[in-house]
Amino acid sequence: MIIDFHTHTFPDKMAEKTIAFLSEKGGIKPYREGTASSLTELMKRSGVDYSVVLPVATLPKQEKTINRTSAELNGKNNLFFAGAIHPDCEDVDGTLDYIKESGLFGIKLHPDYQGVHFDDGRYINIMKKAFERGLYVITHAGLDVGYPDHIHCTPDMILNALSKLGSPAENKLILAHLGGFQLYDEVLEKLIGLPVFMDTAVVLSYYPEKSREIIDRHGADKILFASDSPWADQAEFVKIIKSYGFSKEDEDKIFYQNACKILGL
Template structure:
């Protein structure tokens, strides 16, 4: 029986703003797809992804409620909505927006939202989330010297140690284009790591990726494509060819995330 494939990392926008939202989003990197809900569903069908975490991000506080309304409205058997918060709103306003719009969890994106992961306003939110709202966060570089400083592996490590009850996934193996730091400061900590590395994970040495997965524990790794920046079909193929066991690969491609989404300790996951 085939293990369902789950994608931990996709982004969408309303049709009328998707092209504008993606234009120049990350300096030096172009999106591979259009960022619409229909585009995501087509990519899922083509790549064999059964279920995806779909994320909305409010770059500004004034857009939080509207973004959560949009993303929460996508909840279905195939799409798991992860909404947004902003440190310029109070903890209570952020929590109310998440609950009112029935989002499953929260995506933090310091690059676009203008805060750093060590911002104590963000820490106040993380404390309030406790184990109610799982969190997925970008970690690593962002294309400019300023954004590169907003989400470092060291900041992530501090969060992991400070909030042991927080259900947390760190994107890009805990450090996009900061993999040396992530290997030193994050790998092995009690946090779930996600595999996306746009434009493709194939840009990393397969032996190194395999070693990172084994050191951290394959049961605490989840597949993410970062659609629309990358093609899920390509990324799945890269993961299948890393030389991991069938059990490890099945867990990464679906079993681990399925358990995490319902609150199970990822360390207990077996594919």
């Protein structure tokens, strides 16, 4: 089994415009169209059994629509969804309760898109309450190509946040992009071995050797296979993981076992 733990989709009527905007802003070329149907087609061709879709609320008013849609689509067509919450959410408890009661596994934060540092008090409050409910938190970490002038989630910010969150955060926080896109020397120095998950989204094709080092040192039991589709090819990322020559036991952890525990499969 293979589970891609980090993908994005957009409503059919918005996908073309949204992908074009993000592509131009970040100077990156999309691999696919960004619709749910294009993702499921890619999954079939790539041998990926399930994908996790991570929506982001860039405005508080988007939360209800995103979470209602995620709840309706969750588990259908081999897609699982995270919930969305904005740092300026007016009803954190109610929003997190809805996400939990809807059967979503957790929430996605994007410090760059939401304009908040990861160790900001608003995020700390949200994460504390999410962990109390047994929800996972997955966050963009490191540089975002669309916002290259200021990084909102650095390894130091992650360490500061963890110090404030304490033990409830252990094994409930997921750091995208192997802990910090383009900050990998800092990741190796400061984050390796901490009780956090890391996903491989978008990193493998950029930094295959550094990715292998981080996975080796952090441990396969805390790594989630991820592509960041539509910005990467799932099949290519599967090949890269297989090329590392991990044991069957470690490959299984990375490809699906760790994800199954988080998703409750």
